[in-house]
Amino acid sequence: MLLAVVVFAACGDVSLARGMRVFGAVTLANLPHLFAALMNPWVGLGILMLLGFFAGYLSALSWADLTYVLPATSVSYILMVLLAKFFLHEHVTVWRWLGVALIVAGVGFVATGPEATPGAHRQNRPQSEFELLTPRTEIANAGGEA
Amino acid sequence: MTHLALWGGIAAVVVASTVGDVLQSQAMKETGDLGLVRRSEGLGAVIRRVVASARFMLGLGFMAIGFFSLLVALSWGDVSIVGPASASLTFIANALAARIYLKERMDRRRWLAALCVAGGVALLAH
Numbered sequence: 001m002l003l004a005v006v007v008f009a010a011c012g013d014v015s016l017a018r019g020m021r022v023f024g025a026v027t028l029a030n031l032p033h034l035f036a037a038l039m040n041p042w043v044g045l046g047i048l049m050l051l052g053f054f055a056g057y058l059s060a061l062s063w064a065d066l067t068y069v070l071p072a073t074s075v076s077y078i079l080m081v082l083l084a085k086f087f088l089h090e091h092v093t094v095w096r097w098l099g100v101a102l103i104v105a106g107v108g109f110v111a112t113g114p115e116a117t118p119g120a121h122r123q124n125r126p127q128s129e130f131e132l133l134t135p136r137t138e139i140a141n142a143g144g145e146a
Numbered sequence: 147m148t149h150l151a152l153w154g155g156i157a158a159v160v161v162a163s164t165v166g167d168v169l170q171s172q173a174m175k176e177t178g179d180l181g182l183v184r185r186s187e188g189l190g191a192v193i194r195r196v197v198a199s200a201r202f203m204l205g206l207g208f209m210a211i212g213f214f215s216l217l218v219a220l221s222w223g224d225v226s227i228v229g230p231a232s233a234s235l236t237f238i239a240n241a242l243a244a245r246i247y248l249k250e251r252m253d254r255r256r257w258l259a260a261l262c263v264a265g266g267v268a269l270l271a272h
Contacts, residue, residue, distance in 0.1 A: 001181070058196060059181055061174035066167060067244045067252060070237060071259040077270060099269030106262030109255045117251040122178040 002072050005056035010079035012049030014087060019043035063123070064115040071110040074103050152227075155219030159232040162212035164239040168247055169205030175248075176201070230271035234264035 019042030023033055037043050060069045078100050084090040119125050177183070177195045184192045196202055219228045241260035244250040 058170065058174055061171050062177055062180040065244065065250045066171035066248060067241055067250050067256050067260065069171075070167070070240055071256075071263045074237075074263045074267070077267060081270065093272055095269050095272030099266040099272070102262045102266030102269060104266075106259040106266060109262065110259035113253060113255045114251075117249070120248070120250060121175045123182065 001056060001060055002069070005053055005060060005073050006076045006079060008049045008053035008056060009073065009076035010083060012046045012053055013076075013080055014083045015042050015046030015049060017046075017084075017088065019046060063121060065117055065120065068110055068113075068115045071106050075107055077103055152219065152223040155215060155222050156228060156232050156235070158215040159212055159219055159228075160235045160239050162208050162215055163232070163236045164243050166205045166208035166212055167236075167240050168243045169201045169208060171244070171248060173199040173201035173205060226271050230268040234268040237264040237267065 019040040020037060022040060022042075023037050038047075057069070057073065060073070064072075081092055081096055081100055085092045116124060173196075174180070177199065180192050180196070183195060216228070216232060219232065222228075237260050241252065241257065245252045250256075
């Protein structure tokens with residue numbers, strides 16, 4: 001799920017960037033160009049991918065903490081730098097590679113810990129005294145036999 | 147535009163984005179695991195649950211305010227300052243808000259992760 005969020009975010013941004021290159025800088029004077037840009041296939045693809053990113057991001061927040069999802073999905077910045085270098089042929093400075101290394105370290109820190117605070121999400125909260133006293137595996141088995 | 151106004155604009159972006167993220171996280175914590183809901187009740191049920199949440203809609207509103215504040219801030223200052231400053235400070239503000247408001251368990255690893263990602267995002271602008 002998080003991998004899909006990362007891929008959608010990075011590919012969506014790169015698609016938008018690829019599409020907007022055709023139109024050049026948008027200013028207040030040529031604002032209608034922005035609506036014309038929506039007809040560009042790359043811009044359309046980018047918007048669809050960013051919608052996919054948002055759906056995946058919300059889904060991830062439904063089972064993981066915000067402080068887990070945000071650093072974990074920041075892998076998209078790394079993918080974006082790689083796509084910018086190899087797909088858009090942009091120059092990537094040493095500082096940017098250092099930034100990528102810091103993000104990798106950050107993702108490494110968060111990935112080694114638990115994804116959710118116990119009891120913070122609806123499905124992790126005990127609903128009754130039965131659930132408080134009975135291990136989750138036994139509840140699942142009981143549900144399967146019913 | 148003065149230095150103070152520019153940083154005021156960046157602060158508006160950070161505050162609005164953080165409030166939006168926190169409200170959406172809170173809303174999603176209440177909907178239940180959306181993957182499980184989709185498998186058991188279908189995609190329609192997922193959309194109904196999400197859209198019916200007042201917190202989600204409020205969060206969406208704050209994210210829109212954050213986006214337009216970003217556009218305004220970008221018109222006041224260089225993108226090389228506004229972009230990385232707002233993105234990296236939003237990571238830190240989110241970590242603080244999640245700890246204080248959402249009561250998420252922030253161990254040392256999560257603080258280090260937030261700081262590393264914030265620093266990394268700031269460097270990406272160079």
